[in-house]
Amino acid sequence: MVALLCSLLLLSSAVARAQDADARLRELYQSEYAWRQQELAQVRDDDGWRSGGRLPRVDAASQQRRLAYWEQSLATLDQIPLEELSEEERINAAVFRRIVTTLANDTHYRTWEAPLNSDTFFWEGLYPRMGGFDSEQAYRDYIGRLQDLPRYFAEQQANMRAGLARGYSVPGVTLEGREQSLEPYLATAEDNPFWSPMTAMPAAIPAPRREALQAEARRAIDEAVVPAYRELLAFMREEYLPRTRTSLSARDLPDGAAFYQSQIEGFTTLELSAEEIHALGREEVARIHAEMVATKEASGFDGDMPAFLEFLRNDPQFYAKTPHELLAFSAYVAKRVDGALGDTLGFLPRRRFTILPVPDAIAPFYTGGRGGLESCLMNTWNLPSRPLYTLTALTLHECAPGHALQAAIAREAPGEIPEFRANNYFSGYGEGWGLYTEWLGVEMGVYDTPYEHFGRLSYEMWRAARLVIDTGLHHYGWSREQAQAFLREHTALSEHELTTEIDRYISWPGQALAYKLGEMLIRRKRAEAEEALGPDFDKRYFHDLILGLRSVPLTVLEEQLDHWVAAGGPDPYAEFDTGY
Known part of the structure; x- marks a missing residue:
């Protein structure tokens, strides 16, 4: 009886420790994510996070502040005993560590001083490609972002100048002609790509307010967007592109090998x-x-x-x-x-x-x-x-x-x-x-x-x-x-x-x-699963497990696939009513 009681006490203690470790981890990743969204100038509504009425700050001081936050987050994560976490929270801990480590590394190496590459640019993707927004407030926030473009572009240009000064830039040969993608944004009002959401305003917004919002958008495009793009185009052609590095290798960058x-x-x-x-x-x-x-x-x-x-x-x-x-x-x-x-x-x-x-x-x-x-x-x-x-x-x-x-x-x-x-x-x-x-x-x-x-x-x-x-x-x-x-x-x-x-x-x-x-990892794990499970292998369940994890580090994916094989390759959604 005493032995049984001791076992129960030990089990109870282990459960309490796991609950405590899980709670500490959840507090950490929930706080970091909410903080990160605010840093990215997102606001929360009933559907989750969306773009707010300004663009994110990208200046050097903000970047260094973020680095300090992420380094502290990793230090806090190190204090949580991973062996006491539940299985699901172990996955969350591994995903969180990889995310924050990558964010910290990129900030440490100041990748923000070259916020573009040969096919992706910081001046793209600032308006919806398809349709508009669901609410009047979302349109007001969009106009606020348009008005904030000059500040945002100025900070990006300051970062790029700092990168040039220390030999950190995109190799110039890979950017030839890329500045031409700025030219469509020099058009005024309705001819500017930023106007496109204004043509898809929901009927729920009364006509007088729709017209007022469109008038505000015209002014923002003409007075903020077009001048910002014109200045950025001049910067790219006259200052940045002529001074980009001629070497190609990452090892030629500051602290390049690391x-x-x-x-x-x-x-x-x-x-x-x-x-x-x-x-x-x-x-x-x-x-x-x-x-x-x-x-x-x-x-x-x-x-x-x-x-x-x-x-x-x-x-x-x-x-x-x-x-x-x-x-x-x-x-x-x-x-x-x-x-x-x-x-x-x-x-x-x-x-x-x-x-x-x-x-x-x-x-x-x-x-x-x-x-x-x-x-x-x-x-x-x-x-x-x-x-x-x-x-x-x-x-x-x-x-x-x-x-x-x-x-x-x-x-x-x-x-x-x-x-x-x-x-x-x-x-x-x-x-x-x-x-x-x-x-x-x-x-x-x-x-x-x-x-x-x-x-x-x-x-x-x-x-x-x-x-x-x-x-x-x-x-x-x-x-x-x-x-x-x-x-x-x-x-x-x-x-x-x-x-x-x-x-x-x-x-x-x-x-x-x-x-x-x-x-290579997915195909290797499938071959191993087919060999281990034989006729019990069901590719539907194999694929469901992979996609049901959502996006995880490959180390986590491999570990979870190994667990699935060890369990006999079951339907990962057996406990849910999915309708199939």
């Missing part, structure tokens, strides 16, 4: 060295090349690989003649995928996405496509550089079962996760899933011809080549031409895509590594 390693870990969520990643990339390139040779032979082409690549790059049969044809091809692929999703996933979301062209202002230097919750953007600029034989893989990756579907499931999947996780994205997880879905398309039967199969392999080779090229550029000191030659030799990408992609890797160290490393 900075590059921090970017590797931030984007991949793995603790791998540049040397290890380079070697993995070489192995994958060799493996995929053998598959490409076999697929070329299956196509019946009579010639060697360079001749086949030349044929694919230049034969008119492989290229759309109009933007509509390209978009229609992508839409047809997406609809065929719909027919196979029921055998691929257990839980399917209600939300749907659309397929749109990349906006003209950014299309010349934008990627071939990009997907998200509401839409997939397909690039219809320079159609001779957009082969249809790769569009099947691209649609799988960006639309479904890739990013658009992934984002919808993250919103709708059963099971509660903390707010800070629901609004977070790890490249290794997200892009790893996207690349995995390209391979999954083979299983789903959506590749019709040997050319489309080769296009998929070319895309997989492209991601494997990134492991070699990114580390080659930023660790081994490759030249731009050397990187282009490697990609040209091993893939069927067009010359335009070759150029824009290499410039992206140069200007965004580490980001390109996430895709292949994430996909």
